[in-house]
Amino acid sequence: MDGARADAELTAGAGAAGAGGRREQILGAALDIADERGLEAITMRAVAARIGLTAMALYPHVKSKDDLLDGLVGRLLAELARPDPAQPWRDRLRALGRSARELAHRHPAVVPLLFVRPAITPEAVLVVDSIYQALLEAGVPDTEVARVERMVSTFVLGYAISEMGGRFDAGDPRERRALLQGIELPAHHKLADHLEASVSWDAEFEADMDDLLGLVESVASG
Amino acid sequence: MDGARADAELTAGAGAAGAGGRREQILGAALDIADERGLEAITMRAVAARIGLTAMALYPHVKSKDDLLDGLVGRLLAELARPDPAQPWRDRLRALGRSARELAHRHPAVVPLLFVRPAITPEAVLVVDSIYQALLEAGVPDTEVARVERMVSTFVLGYAISEMGGRFDAGDPRERRALLQGIELPAHHKLADHLEASVSWDAEFEADMDDLLGLVESVASG
DNA sequence: ACCTGAACACCGTTCAAGT
DNA sequence: ACCTGAACACCGTTCAAGT
Numbered sequence: 458m459d460g461a462r463a464d465a466e467l468t469a470g471a472g473a474a475g476a477g478g479r480r481e482q483i484l485g486a487a488l489d490i491a492d493e494r495g496l497e498a499i500t501m502r503a504v505a506a507r508i509g510l511t512a513m514a515l516y517p518h519v520k521s522k523d524d525l526l527d528g529l530v531g532r533l534l535a536e537l538a539r540p541d542p543a544q545p546w547r548d549r550l551r552a553l554g555r556s557a558r559e560l561a562h563r564h565p566a567v568v569p570l571l572f573v574r575p576a577i578t579p580e581a582v583l584v585v586d587s588i589y590q591a592l593l594e595a596g597v598p599d600t601e602v603a604r605v606e607r608m609v610s611t612f613v614l615g616y617a618i619s620e621m622g623g624r625f626d627a628g629d630p631r632e633r634r635a636l637l638q639g640i641e642l643p644a645h646h647k648l649a650d651h652l653e654a655s656v657s658w659d660a661e662f663e664a665d666m667d668d669l670l671g672l673v674e675s676v677a678s679g
Numbered sequence: 680m681d682g683a684r685a686d687a688e689l690t691a692g693a694g695a696a697g698a699g700g701r702r703e704q705i706l707g708a709a710l711d712i713a714d715e716r717g718l719e720a721i722t723m724r725a726v727a728a729r730i731g732l733t734a735m736a737l738y739p740h741v742k743s744k745d746d747l748l749d750g751l752v753g754r755l756l757a758e759l760a761r762p763d764p765a766q767p768w769r770d771r772l773r774a775l776g777r778s779a780r781e782l783a784h785r786h787p788a789v790v791p792l793l794f795v796r797p798a799i800t801p802e803a804v805l806v807v808d809s810i811y812q813a814l815l816e817a818g819v820p821d822t823e824v825a826r827v828e829r830m831v832s833t834f835v836l837g838y839a840i841s842e843m844g845g846r847f848d849a850g851d852p853r854e855r856r857a858l859l860q861g862i863e864l865p866a867h868h869k870l871a872d873h874l875e876a877s878v879s880w881d882a883e884f885e886a887d888m889d890d891l892l893g894l895v896e897s898v899a900s901g
Numbered sequence: 902a903c904c905t906g907a908a909c910a911c912c913g914t915t916c917a918a919g920t
Numbered sequence: 921a922c923c924t925g926a927a928c929a930c931c932g933t934t935c936a937a938g939t
Contacts, residue, residue, distance in 0.1 A: 479903095501932060513933080514904050522932065572840060573791055577850040579862050589866030599873055602866075607847060608838075608887050612830070615837030618794060625829060628799040640801050644811030644824075651821055665830050672894050701922095723913060735914080736923050744913065905938075912931055919924075 480518045482508055484528045488567065491529075496566040499525075530570050534580035536560055539587060546591040550673070551666050553588065554613045558662060561617035569618050585610075596677035605676055609669060616665065620658050627652075702740045704730055706750045710789065713751075718788040721747075752792050756802035758782055761809060768813040772895070773888050775810065776835045780884060783839035791840050807832075818899035827898055831891060838887065842880050849874075 486507040487499050501512040501522060519525045538556040540549035561568040588606045597605055619625050627633060645652060708729040709721050723734040723744060741747045760778040762771035783790040810828045819827055841847050849855060867874060 500930090502930090511905060513906085513935095516933080517903065569791075569795055572794065572837070572846060573844055575845045575848060575850065577855060577858065579859060582859055582864060582867070583862065586864045586866045589870060593866060593869070599870055602870055603874060603878075604883050604886060607841070607883070608834070608890070611837040611841055612834045615794070615833040616830075619829070619833055622795055623797045624794060626797060628797065633799060636799065637801060637804055640805065642804060642808045644808045644815060645804070647815070648811060648821055648824055652825060656825075661826050661829070664826060668830070668894050668898060671897060672890050675893060675897075676890060722911090724911090733924060735916095735925085738914080739922065903939090905936105907934105907936090909934080910932095913929095915926105915928080917924105917926090920922090 480528065483515055483518055483525065484532050487525060487529055488532060488564065491566045492564055496569075501525075526570060527574055529567055530574055530576055531578045531580055533560060533564060533567060533571060534576060534578065534584060536563075537580075537584055539583070540591075542590075546594040547670055549591045550588070550609065550670060553584070553591075554609075554662070554666050557613050558617045558620070561621045565621035568614075568621065571614055572618060592673065595673050597673060598676075598679075601676055605673060609673070612665070612669060616662060620662075625656075625658070702750065705737055705740055705747065706754050709747060709751055710754060710786065713788045714786055718791075723747075748792060749796055751789055752796055752798055753800045753802055755782060755786060755789060755793060756798060756800065756806060758785075759802075759806055761805070762813075764812075768816040769892055771813045772810070772831065772892060775806070775813075776831075776884070776888050779835050780839045780842070783843045787843035790836075790843065793836055794840060814895065817895050819895060820899075820901075823898055827895060831895070834887070834891060838884060842884075847878075847880070 483504060487504045490498050490503055490507060499522075501515055504525070505512045505515050515525075519528065537560060538552065540552045542549075544552070585606060588609065589602055592602045592605055593599075705726060709726045712720050712725055712729060721744075723737055726747070727734045727737050737747075741750065759782060760774065762774045764771075766774070807828060810831065811824055814824045814827055815821075
């Protein structure tokens with residue numbers, strides 16, 4: 458029914474590389490709104506208003522709001538920096554991880570969609586392929602490459618989302634202490650000094666990547 | 680304003696261990712609805728109807744819909760099996776991981792909330808403390824325990840959500856092939872035989888846990 | 902082909918009113 | 921104290937109508 462138009466938009470988008478096209482304009486407006494006011498500020502009416510249209514004028518270019526959100530994850534993945542094939546595999550994986558994290562910093566409200574919506578788009582598979590290449594070069598056995606790719610990307614994405622979403626934050630120290638009073642937390646008690654210190658998420662991510670690359674190597678060497 | 684009542688509910692809930700109380704009943708209804716019809720079927724009106732009330736009757740017991748959702752993640756965490764302290768640290772971490780994954784299987788629609796909403800509740804901190812204990816016993820340096828805990832729980836949670844949310848699924852092979860035609864995917868091509876095979880998520884999770892425990896050990900030994 | 906306006910069946914939440 | 925009914929300001933989406 459609307460397959461013809463959707464296909465036309467898809468091929469046009471692929472050809473023009475993100476330029477022109479109402480659909481691109483719509484996705485851009487939705488991304489801007491989410492960056493400014495959060496995910497739930499993405500409303501058909503709000504998106505339309507931002508480009509001077511009425512909500513119902515979006516439907517020829519976007520099958521539904523769900524389709525719009527799927528288009529948004531496509532945009533995100535296209536923003537991911539593709540690693541330079543000349544670099545050694547270790548640097549490529551690290552660059553990819555950093556790029557994902559930078560993406561989350563630019564679009565904190567939208568990245569969680571990457572975890573919740575399946576991404577079988579060409580952009581997504583291109584990223585996966587470059588990770589496969591790096592893992593093969595590292596010496597990961599053919600039978601293990603897909604598993605290790607899922608492991609690495611799950612962690613990197615999860616870290617970026619957790620960091621930006623506040624899952625790593627301890628909350629206000631005062632009410633935290635009040636809430637936990639009377640609960641036995643032996644390990645917290647033992648580690649109290651270190652848990653009070655503030656954390657550099659930059660440094661922690663780099664340390665995690667070190668460990669993760671070590672894990673890749675250990676899988677590679679059997 | 681409503682702090683008095685909220686506090687009363689909290690202490691009552693802690694004392695009665697999940698039994699009785701309108702708030703518990705409301706959270707139970709919401710969880711049932713999400714299990715049966717998905718996260719967005721959780722509606723103030725729907726939750727109220729399930730326990731024979733009108734939507735506005737929920738507000739004395741639940742500050743807002745957001746508060747209801749936060750209460751829901753509390754319920755989830757309370758369902759997580761606490762590991763037996765008599766077991767060796769390795770078994771405890773593995774049991775915790777399996778338990779998180781089983782939780783995701785029971786409540787696939789709700790687990791993503793664990794990643795998106797901060798969990799500073801007593802239940803959450805109890806889980807974290809048991810992970811700290813295991814890591815300390817493994818010999819992870821005090822300065823590294825918190826980082827490694829975040830790494831492990833980020834991966835385990837991310838895996839469970841990805842598995843149940845379909846992020847790991849390749850999609851229909853026919854349309855996948857159609858969509859990817861003409862794109863250069865050298866590593867996919869090289870791995871074609873292994874990528875066609877169907878994956879056991881049970882087995883993959885166990886293999887991932889093996890690698891993760893190896894990582895913990897390597898951090899422990901310095 | 903693309904867009905508009907009105908309308909439908911919903912939302913979360915507030916407020917006055919009941920008991 | 922707890923609940924109801926009506927109402928407000930929104931949603932996504934459909935449909936008939938315009939050009």
